[in-house]
Amino acid sequence: xxxxxxxxxIITLRGSAAIVSEFFGYAANSILYNRGVYPEESFAKVKKYxxxxxxxxxxxxxxxxxxxxxxxxxWLEAGKLQxxxxxxxxxxxxxxxxxxxxxxxxxxxxxxxxxxxxxxDKEIMREIQAIMRQVASxxxxxxxxxxxxxxxxxxxxxxxxxxxxxxxxxxxxxIKNPQMVKLHSFDTKIHKVDTLVSYKNDEWDEx
Amino acid sequence: MSExxxxxxxxxxxxxxxxxxxxxxxxxxxxxxxxxxxRPLKRxxxxxxxxxxxxxxxxxxxxxxxxHTRRRFIDAIDEYEGEDxxxxxxxxxxxxxxxxxxxxxxxxxxxxxEQCVRTFWHDERYKDDLRYLKVWMEYAENCSDAEVIYRFLxxxxxxxxxxxxxxxxxxxMESKNKLKKADEIFNLGIARKAKPLEKLEADYRKFLARSTxxxxxxxxxxxxxxxxxxxxxGTVLAAAGVRNHAAENSDIPRKRMKLxxxxxxxxxxxxSERSTEGNSKPEVMRNNERAWHTLANQVDRNKENTSVPxxxxxxxxxxxxxxxxxLPTPSTRIEVFVDEECAGLPPVxxxxxxxxSILQLRQGNSVNLKRETELLKENPLRNFPLNHLR
Numbered sequence: 001x002x003x004x005x006x007x008x009x010i011i012t013l014r015g016s017a018a019i020v021s022e023f024f025g026y027a028a029n030s031i032l033y034n035r036g037v038y039p040e041e042s043f044a045k046v047k048k049y050x051x052x053x054x055x056x057x058x059x060x061x062x063x064x065x066x067x068x069x070x071x072x073x074x075w076l077e078a079g080k081l082q083x084x085x086x087x088x089x090x091x092x093x094x095x096x097x098x099x100x101x102x103x104x105x106x107x108x109x110x111x112x113x114x115x116x117x118x119x120x121d122k123e124i125m126r127e128i129q130a131i132m133r134q135v136a137s138x139x140x141x142x143x144x145x146x147x148x149x150x151x152x153x154x155x156x157x158x159x160x161x162x163x164x165x166x167x168x169x170x171x172x173x174x175i176k177n178p179q180m181v182k183l184h185s186f187d188t189k190i191h192k193v194d195t196l197v198s199y200k201n202d203e204w205d206e207x
Numbered sequence: 208m209s210e211x212x213x214x215x216x217x218x219x220x221x222x223x224x225x226x227x228x229x230x231x232x233x234x235x236x237x238x239x240x241x242x243x244x245x246r247p248l249k250r251x252x253x254x255x256x257x258x259x260x261x262x263x264x265x266x267x268x269x270x271x272x273x274x275h276t277r278r279r280f281i282d283a284i285d286e287y288e289g290e291d292x293x294x295x296x297x298x299x300x301x302x303x304x305x306x307x308x309x310x311x312x313x314x315x316x317x318x319x320x321e322q323c324v325r326t327f328w329h330d331e332r333y334k335d336d337l338r339y340l341k342v343w344m345e346y347a348e349n350c351s352d353a354e355v356i357y358r359f360l361x362x363x364x365x366x367x368x369x370x371x372x373x374x375x376x377x378x379x380m381e382s383k384n385k386l387k388k389a390d391e392i393f394n395l396g397i398a399r400k401a402k403p404l405e406k407l408e409a410d411y412r413k414f415l416a417r418s419t420x421x422x423x424x425x426x427x428x429x430x431x432x433x434x435x436x437x438x439x440x441g442t443v444l445a446a447a448g449v450r451n452h453a454a455e456n457s458d459i460p461r462k463r464m465k466l467x468x469x470x471x472x473x474x475x476x477x478x479s480e481r482s483t484e485g486n487s488k489p490e491v492m493r494n495n496e497r498a499w500h501t502l503a504n505q506v507d508r509n510k511e512n513t514s515v516p517x518x519x520x521x522x523x524x525x526x527x528x529x530x531x532x533x534l535p536t537p538s539t540r541i542e543v544f545v546d547e548e549c550a551g552l553p554p555v556x557x558x559x560x561x562x563x564s565i566l567q568l569r570q571g572n573s574v575n576l577k578r579e580t581e582l583l584k585e586n587p588l589r590n591f592p593l594n595h596l597r
Contacts, residue, residue: 134239141245141257143251181234181254182227196224198224
């Protein structure tokens, strides 16, 4: 076998932004699939990160996510994106049931000076794989989403970012007294992404 | 569609998620390592408790403290003097679910469910209580055939004002392919204006869509069906009615049925050569099973666990003539290994009492709990007076 110390690959700001926004696209699809927001049959399997990943074939979802990821890429390259949250809400009541947080820390030196970093691509892929696996296994503790749900995406950016055309300003859509679970993180050496899922505790006396 | 957080309105203090994210706290990943051992709960779990529980089960010292806490919860039930005696039961159940993630027989979960429902079934103030109904329904989920429980609830007018009763009952009937009955149940719930009515009506519409689709497919494939002998391997029994489903739009009931298909509560039907005399349809197999269970009594079923060691007479070991070792005297007995958890407990008294309020849980050791759990799974209403069963 080849030696464990894999050769490092050069990572640029643009490349890192692409990795992170692509990750978010796949993560969002995985969440929508695993939480049953869209029916299973509307997803197709592809190979990514060494895992069978599911992508929605619904046109609405596809176009939403692809325009989303290109916007994220832009913000990431400018180093302006702080957090991305995928919110799952009850279709009937609009109540927020789950929030999937992706926190982003950007190496500002890279943004300012335009330097590149080094890290093995394989290593990054392994880290992303670990997160994806956790997302899929999280049914062990997440409450069953019994009702039809819808999703939305919130982006937390720096103050000086102008609101793009297809986005609107919003409140935080937080969950009251949430249960929170930290998942694994991944790091491209330019952007570090931490994952956290917060969910509502289902109680005995709720319909 | 997309929304962006307004930069100006971010409060100076971080929201709880950002705080947690920034904090040094890590969520342990025991839950991921042991994910196959965790029974998902509809209500979700507290991950910190879950991780702690998983760790406890692999360390005997922590396990003892777990048993102590359980006894405390049971004492709390006995000592409660307030207006809502159901509450300490709910606290206890919730704790047991969190602390015994596998939910298996040694958790005593089934026994607690059963004692809880038996304590209050004649209590007027809980007849319409949603929490009480949920305890019944969680109990039903764990039994091999929940239908008898739903019929009992109807006969005793428990939980009849809640949609969730009708939805779940109808889903159960649908999974058994008793579509006409499922339809009746939905209509009954709607006629009684169960709450929340919108959910009941929505589920009913989905059910109708599924059953008309199924009927169309069945009409086409009914010829094929009759000619092929059916070999059922346990889990197919539950899914007999679901097999013909084409792609569904509503995946939620299907997901639930999927869970039922993987349900370990249903005893595996073991393929027996002798029973297939040309007629191997699922119904016949199931009848055989039921017949088998009523024939054998408790003693028979438990014979592997309770048989007394006897002299080994079937084989002869050739003995060396030369030397003769002194045989141990019959009075020397081998010391039986006792699990630490049982060592501290007092000997169990097999008092079969008529009073349903006596908690046998406190005196229970793991053997008793296991036996009781098995019995309850098969016959959830076995401790109830017969004249109230229909």
